[in-house]
Amino acid sequence: MNFTQWKNFGYPGQELTPFEPVLARDNLVTLTNYGRLCSILFVTTPVCHCLFGFFQPLSTVPLLLAAGAAFFLRRAAQRCLNDPDHLVPRARLLTSLFTLLIFLLGVYYDLIRHPTEINVLICLVMLIQLLLFDARPGHNLTVSLSGLAVVVLWECYVPDPHRLINIMYCFLASLIGLYLAWHKTHNMFGMLLYAQREKAAMEKETSTQAAVSQFQPHFISNMLSTIQILCDDAPAKAKDSLGLFADYMRVSTDAFNYNGLVSFPRELAHARNYAALEQLRFGNKLQVVYDIESEDFLLPALTLQPLVENAITHGIGNKRGGGTVTIATREEPDNWLITVQDDGCGTDNIAADGLPPQQEGGFIGLANVRQRVESIARGRLHFSSIKNKGATVTVVLPKER
Numbered sequence: 242m243n244f245t246q247w248k249n250f251g252y253p254g255q256e257l258t259p260f261e262p263v264l265a266r267d268n269l270v271t272l273t274n275y276g277r278l279c280s281i282l283f284v285t286t287p288v289c290h291c292l293f294g295f296f297q298p299l300s301t302v303p304l305l306l307a308a309g310a311a312f313f314l315r316r317a318a319q320r321c322l323n324d325p326d327h328l329v330p331r332a333r334l335l336t337s338l339f340t341l342l343i344f345l346l347g348v349y350y351d352l353i354r355h356p357t358e359i360n361v362l363i364c365l366v367m368l369i370q371l372l373l374f375d376a377r378p379g380h381n382l383t384v385s386l387s388g389l390a391v392v393v394l395w396e397c398y399v400p401d402p403h404r405l406i407n408i409m410y411c412f413l414a415s416l417i418g419l420y421l422a423w424h425k426t427h428n429m430f431g432m433l434l435y436a437q438r439e440k441a442a443m444e445k446e447t448s449t450q451a452a453v454s455q456f457q458p459h460f461i462s463n464m465l466s467t468i469q470i471l472c473d474d475a476p477a478k479a480k481d482s483l484g485l486f487a488d489y490m491r492v493s494t495d496a497f498n499y500n501g502l503v504s505f506p507r508e509l510a511h512a513r514n515y516a517a518l519e520q521l522r523f524g525n526k527l528q529v530v531y532d533i534e535s536e537d538f539l540l541p542a543l544t545l546q547p548l549v550e551n552a553i554t555h556g557i558g559n560k561r562g563g564g565t566v567t568i569a570t571r572e573e574p575d576n577w578l579i580t581v582q583d584d585g586c587g588t589d590n591i592a593a594d595g596l597p598p599q600q601e602g603g604f605i606g607l608a609n610v611r612q613r614v615e616s617i618a619r620g621r622l623h624f625s626s627i628k629n630k631g632a633t634v635t636v637v638l639p640k641e642r
Contacts, residue, residue, distance in 0.1 A: 250378070250427040252434065260433045262325070264426075265332035268374040269318045272339055275373065276315025279343075283308035303349050307342055314339050336374045337384075343370055344388055352395050360407050363392065364414040371418035375426040378419075385415040467521050482521055489514040501617060502539035505570070505579075509536065512545045512568065519553050526563025527553065535572040540579070540620075540638055541613040548581040548634050551607060555597075556585025556632055564631070577638045584631040596624050607634070614638070 249257060287301030314335055321331045347366030367388050371381050392411045396404045464486055471479035492511045509531075516529045529549075549566060557564045564584045571578040592598045596607050611622040618638050626632035 250423070250430050252430060255430075255434060257430055260430060261329050263433060264375045264429065265329045266322065267429075268336050268376075269322050269328075269332050271374060272318040272336060273315050273322075275339065276311045276318065279311040280308050280315065283311060300354070303346065307346055310342050311339070314342070333376075333380070336376070337380075340370045340373060340384060343373075344391075348391060348395070352392070352399075360410070363407075364410045367392075367411055368414040368418040368421075371415075371422040372425060375429050376422070377426075378423055381419055381422050385419055389415055463522060464518055471521070482518070485514050485517050489518060501541075503542045505536045505538050505540055505545075508540060508542070508545040509533065509568075511543075512549045515546050516549055516553070516566070523553075523557070523563060527557055528563070528565040530565060530567040532567060532569035535570050535577060538572075538577045538638060538640075539618075540577075540636070541610075541617040544610055544614060544636065545579065545581070547607070547610050548579075548636075551634070552581050552583035552585070552632065556583035556587070558585075560585045575640055577640070579636040579638070580633060582631065582633040587626045587628050587630045587632050589626070589628040591624070591626070597626070610636075 249255065283304045287304045291301060318332075318335050321328060321335065324331070344366055347363045351360045351362035351366075367385065370388070371384060389408075389411060393408055396408055464482075468479050468482045468486065471482060489511065492507075492514070513531075516527075520527050520529070545568070549568065552566045557566060567580070567582045569578075569580045569582070571580075588597050590597060594608070596611070607622070607624065614620040614622050614636055620636060620638040623635045623637070624632065625635075
């Protein structure tokens with residue numbers, strides 16, 4: 242494992258920064274629990290020892306001071322939990338202070354009170370202090386090196402026949418602590434990444450199902466009525482229309498099985514089928530122009546057809562004399578562009594999110610298409626329109642995802 246993998250907890254290429262507020266909140270909750278426990282323990286221990294004569298009253302002062310400090314840190318952690326704007330930096334500060342408090346107690350009672358004995362307590366402190374909270378490896382390494390530096394300086398200052406073995410034990414305790422702390426936080430990030438992937442997969446499935454559910458019953462009814470009329474007037478055309486309609490419905494229902502990316506030619510064929518069916522209804526009022534310069538790319542399922550449907554239904558369908566829908570693609574150095582443009586009625590009513598309000602005649606699927614383009618393809622969707630001039634929808638799909 243190289244340095245980058247070690248620093249990123251064995252998840253190369255994963256951005257872990259978004260999870261830090263989750264870890265910060267978890268650390269603060271842990272601090273409040275430990276703070277309560279230590280406050281009780283640091284008060285009851287010296288009281289009991291003084292009552293039974295194990296401690297002199299003066300020697301209990303550090304524990305009582307530590308109890309007060311633990312109580313203060315616990316209260317500060319509780320306040321920070323209600324301040325999301327400063328959650329991460331304050332969580333780091335409070336957990337560092339709590340770790341320092343535990344370390345200083347170990348130094349006092351193991352190195353200062355008993356300087357000539359093999360120091361077991363300080364080794365345990367150096368091992369456990371790294372396991373109290375989830376932190377970045379660099380932070381844990383700094384804590385360990387700082388603790389080792391204090392131990393080494395103290396052992397060099399105080400004559401101790403066990404100096405070398407004490408330093409060796411502390412060094413081994415720090416190594417074990419670093420190893421266990423790394424794996425503890427590695428597992429925590431693993432669970433968070435797994436939950437994120439599960440949530441993303443569920444959102445993709447839900448958004449695709451929502452797109453499929455947006456098919457208008459009146460469209461199906463109109464198509465069947467149109468084909469019924471053609472059966473008497475033009476049987477051959479009715480037969481071809483039934484084939485188009487069957488292909489359209491098959492691709493639409495198959496979209497349940499495509500929660501990721503599909504090829505643009507597949508999407509284009511689906512949009513062509515839809516446009517051809519609509520031309521049966523509108524006749525010469527509807528013209529569709531295909532200006533396809535690039536089609537060797539992927540996009541979320543059911544991206545193009547809802548855009549064409551909006552252009553025909555809300556643009557051309559409401560304009561006397563009809564109009565033209567243009568479907569175009571372009572390749573840029575970093576992106577692929579898909580543009581669906583109409584010269585229909587247009588609108589000047591744009592909501593805060595940059596899309597027409599859904600209550601304005603429906604504008605079916607634009608918000609859903611934008612959500613899937615952003616979440617699945619890391620792309621963008623732009624809508625622009627001029628009243629009585631038409632509307633344009635542009636989908637930007639980055640090549641690097």
